[in-house]
Amino acid sequence: MSGPRIIAIFGATSAIAEACARAWARRGERLFLAGRRGETLAAMADDLRIRGAAQVAVWSGDLALTNGHPALLAAIEQAMGTPDIALVAWGTLTDATRAEAEPAYAAQEIQTNFAAPAALLLALASRLAARKTGVIACITSVAGERGRQSNFVYGGAKGGLQRFLEGLRHRLHGSGVTVLDIRPGFVRTPMTAHLPRHGPAWATPERVAADILRAIDRRRAVLHTPWFWRWIMLVVTSLPRPLLHRTKL
Numbered sequence: 001m002s003g004p005r006i007i008a009i010f011g012a013t014s015a016i017a018e019a020c021a022r023a024w025a026r027r028g029e030r031l032f033l034a035g036r037r038g039e040t041l042a043a044m045a046d047d048l049r050i051r052g053a054a055q056v057a058v059w060s061g062d063l064a065l066t067n068g069h070p071a072l073l074a075a076i077e078q079a080m081g082t083p084d085i086a087l088v089a090w091g092t093l094t095d096a097t098r099a100e101a102e103p104a105y106a107a108q109e110i111q112t113n114f115a116a117p118a119a120l121l122l123a124l125a126s127r128l129a130a131r132k133t134g135v136i137a138c139i140t141s142v143a144g145e146r147g148r149q150s151n152f153v154y155g156g157a158k159g160g161l162q163r164f165l166e167g168l169r170h171r172l173h174g175s176g177v178t179v180l181d182i183r184p185g186f187v188r189t190p191m192t193a194h195l196p197r198h199g200p201a202w203a204t205p206e207r208v209a210a211d212i213l214r215a216i217d218r219r220r221a222v223l224h225t226p227w228f229w230r231w232i233m234l235v236v237t238s239l240p241r242p243l244l245h246r247t248k249l
């Protein structure tokens with residue numbers, strides 16, 4: 001890819017996505033921002049232009065509603081053309097207690113964190129594959145790597161998305177399009193503001209964004225960010241079930 005690339009960010013108001021957008025703006029890329037807070041997106045767009053983005057366009061709407069995706073994809077085509085890079089970033093940290101008590105809420109969370117991103121990824125895959133180039137990147141989570149009692153609705157949705165991305169990567173093998181599964185650990189963003197956030201395991205959105213940009217440039221398949229989560233999750237996924245069941249993980 002040469003010249004400014006077209007980068008579409010879905011869930012652009014996410015703190016991690018915004019840190020990526022700022023880094024891409026510094027490189028002079030063309031950015032399409034999709035999210036549900038129109039005023040925030042407009043302010044972000046002004047900021048990104050000042051930071052160096054070659055072009056910024058915005059779209060506002062609820063990304064969990066898949067019937068809005070065709071209009072969104074048409075808006076990207078009209079504003080810029082087919083993206084070189086798509087970053088699917090939106091998500092919600094499920095309230096585990098509420099999800100166990102209210103299956104309808106759990107289903108809505110699974111829609112937001114798995115079904116809707118999967119539907120959008122399919123639509124993006126066919127567009128990018130038709131052009132035979134590009135990168136599809138999606139933020140999942142280390143929480144998707146093993147089912148655990150503390151957050152298995154969120155973890156189940158993210159884990160489903162990880163299997164989906166794995167299959168999509170296989171499907172697109174040889175097409176010129178690569179698929180990146182981004183698995184952050186603990187990141188200091190609005191999503192985790194209610195948690196105690198001390199200790200070296202907590203990363204900033206900027207650190208995670210730097211890892212994401214590098215992994216996209218290198219066309220990696222799976223990214224643990226920061227890097228040490230790969231080894232933490234190796235331990236968690238290797239733990240024999242009887243041992244895991246004795247923990248509160």
Ligand SMILES: NC(=O)c1ccc[n+]([C@@H]2O[C@H](COP(=O)([O-])OP(=O)(O)OC[C@H]3O[C@@H](n4cnc5c(N)ncnc54)[C@H](OP(=O)(O)O)[C@@H]3O)[C@@H](O)[C@H]2O)c1
Nearest residue numbers: 013014015016062063064089090091141184186187189191
């Ligand atoms: N923070 C962590 O520790 C962590 C760890 C692992 C994975 N992740 C994942 O990283 C991604 C980014 O999250 P973040 O940490 O940057 O948190 P964040 O700043 O709270 O961002 C989450 C974003 O998702 C958007 N969103 C949620 N539902 C949406 C919907 N239906 N339609 C449109 N936008 C919607 C939110 O929009 P509004 O601003 O309108 O609410 C918000 O911008 C998520 O997929 C999350 O699951 C985060």
